[in-house]
Amino acid sequence: MLLKRVVITGMGVVSPFGRGIENLMAALLTGKSGVVQVPALSEITGMRTRVAALATGVDPMEIPRKFRRSMSSMSIFATLACQDAAAMAGLSETQLQSGRLGVSVGSTIGSPQTMQEFFRDFGIDNSLERMKSTLFFHIMNHSCASNVAQALGVTGRILAPSAACSTSCHAVGYAAEMIGIGKQDFMLCGGADEFHPLTSGTFDIINAASTAFNDSPNRTPRPFDRDRDGIVCGEGSGILLLESLESAEQRGATILAEITGFATNSDPGSIANPNASCIADCMQQALDDARITPDQVDYVNAHATATEQGDIAECEAISRVFGSQTPTSSLKGHLGHAMAASGTLELAACIEMLRQGLLIPTLNLENIDPLCANVQHLPGITRLPVATIIKNNFALGGVNSSIILRRYQQ
Amino acid sequence: MTDQEIIEQINSSLAEEFEFDLGEMTPETTLFEDMGLDSLDVVDLVIVLETAFGMKIREEEAIRKIRTLGDIHNFVINKKRQMESA
Numbered sequence: 001m002l003l004k005r006v007v008i009t010g011m012g013v014v015s016p017f018g019r020g021i022e023n024l025m026a027a028l029l030t031g032k033s034g035v036v037q038v039p040a041l042s043e044i045t046g047m048r049t050r051v052a053a054l055a056t057g058v059d060p061m062e063i064p065r066k067f068r069r070s071m072s073s074m075s076i077f078a079t080l081a082c083q084d085a086a087a088m089a090g091l092s093e094t095q096l097q098s099g100r101l102g103v104s105v106g107s108t109i110g111s112p113q114t115m116q117e118f119f120r121d122f123g124i125d126n127s128l129e130r131m132k133s134t135l136f137f138h139i140m141n142h143s144c145a146s147n148v149a150q151a152l153g154v155t156g157r158i159l160a161p162s163a164a165c166s167t168s169c170h171a172v173g174y175a176a177e178m179i180g181i182g183k184q185d186f187m188l189c190g191g192a193d194e195f196h197p198l199t200s201g202t203f204d205i206i207n208a209a210s211t212a213f214n215d216s217p218n219r220t221p222r223p224f225d226r227d228r229d230g231i232v233c234g235e236g237s238g239i240l241l242l243e244s245l246e247s248a249e250q251r252g253a254t255i256l257a258e259i260t261g262f263a264t265n266s267d268p269g270s271i272a273n274p275n276a277s278c279i280a281d282c283m284q285q286a287l288d289d290a291r292i293t294p295d296q297v298d299y300v301n302a303h304a305t306a307t308e309q310g311d312i313a314e315c316e317a318i319s320r321v322f323g324s325q326t327p328t329s330s331l332k333g334h335l336g337h338a339m340a341a342s343g344t345l346e347l348a349a350c351i352e353m354l355r356q357g358l359l360i361p362t363l364n365l366e367n368i369d370p371l372c373a374n375v376q377h378l379p380g381i382t383r384l385p386v387a388t389i390i391k392n393n394f395a396l397g398g399v400n401s402s403i404i405l406r407r408y409q410q
Numbered sequence: 411m412t413d414q415e416i417i418e419q420i421n422s423s424l425a426e427e428f429e430f431d432l433g434e435m436t437p438e439t440t441l442f443e444d445m446g447l448d449s450l451d452v453v454d455l456v457i458v459l460e461t462a463f464g465m466k467i468r469e470e471e472a473i474r475k476i477r478t479l480g481d482i483h484n485f486v487i488n489k490k491r492q493m494e495s496a
């Protein structure tokens with residue numbers, strides 16, 4: 001339970017549909033896919049998946065070299081998204097640098113691209129003589145959080161939660177708790193990741209990456225569909241600016257939504273395979289944290305990445321907690337799986353769904369898998385007064401997380 | 411390489427690495443005040459020069475005394491001459 005009310009006053013988005021929440025929503029509302037063919041993947045021995053959802057609309061040169069030199073793509077995505085979130089919230093430089101604003105931004109790992117470049121060069125002659133001074137700042141686990149703080153002049157707390165696909169729900173949940181107990185007034189929070197073949201390969205070798213739609217990338221991933229065949233990796237950044245309600249009211253900020261609950265738990269049964277009971281426990285704990293009952297939830301924004309086991313386990317968990325009538329969808333069909341960025345990219349879309357009073361269906365869901373038919377899939381864009389949303393994120397490593405988002409009411 | 415070719419090679423290598431405008435680079439340009447480099451950049455500057463001219467200079471005492479672009483030009487020209495006569 002949050003001791004102080006925590007609201008959202010800014011959003012920043014870098015996605016396959018470009019920069020900004022407007023571009024993301026325009027794509028989601030017109031059923032666009034961000035998945036494209038990546039020819040370079042076909043040059044890798046053993047790589048069967050050839051598609052990914054790559055970020056667009058990013059100009060790294062917007063960031064001065066002084067800050068950019070320590071950034072890989074993921075930090076560039078995170079920094080631009082944080083700048084946009086702070087701008088949307090109307091924060092001044094003084095507020096950003098007041099010490100009352102913290103950063104909670106994570107990624108799955110440090111930059112795989114920079115690591116590849118270093119080890120490729122290192123392997124030539126076992127030499128460090130060509131190693132750049134800024135290498136470490138690209139590959140450290142808190143690269144995104146630190147680079148954001150440096151670029152924006154943040155002097156408050158720095159958190160760099162890392163739990164693969166649960167990262168950004170963690171980042172938001174821990175940020176909300178930080179504000180909830182009064183340690184910070186504002187938190188820039190979320191996740192970022194950059195695409196690298198290592199990510200696709202990780203899922204490909206465990207037969208969890210999509211391989212059957214390499215020639216028709218817009219048709220994959222296919223969450224909940226009987227013909228789904230796995231994850232499509234993506235990249236980008238989603239950032240929320242959280243703020244205590246009293247701070248937002250004091251400065252007359254536009255309140256976009258409220259975070260009312262967060263839960264995360266560990267599933268020690270398997271480091272790779274999801275478990276419906278653990279997922280259900282996580283969602284129930286989030287409801288308890290928000291002090292609401294399942295019938296008060298209007299929509300479930302599922303993690304659903306289009307893996308066989310994951311989608312079935314999540315549907316089983318949703319049906320146990322909410323029954324079969326609560327509208328449910330996944331945005332992975334549009335966005336692919338942006339890993340550490342996925343949670344907050346999808347939360348940003350959920351905030352807009354609350355504000356616009358509509359729900360977005362799962363792209364590429366054409367024939368519901370009978371084992372996923374125990375929840376209420378959306379047949380199309382559905383207009384209804386949405387007040388409360390639960391957003392799920394689950395990660396390899398057995399890490400579940402859920403966030404409760406509510407339309408702001410005084 | 412002539413001295414002028416060495417100078418042009420230095421300037422173009424540094425302009426690419428540190429995103430300088432070639433037109434603003436003169437021998438009097440100071441590395442720290444005018445070009446805004448810091449201690450991390452100096453580490454990379456050494457690597458850029460080592461790569462461009464195929465020489466090892468990291469341990470050279472004279473590196474620490476470099477303050478201007480002209481100092482770099484003179485340092486590299488002298489080093490190249492030493493290498494050629496060795």
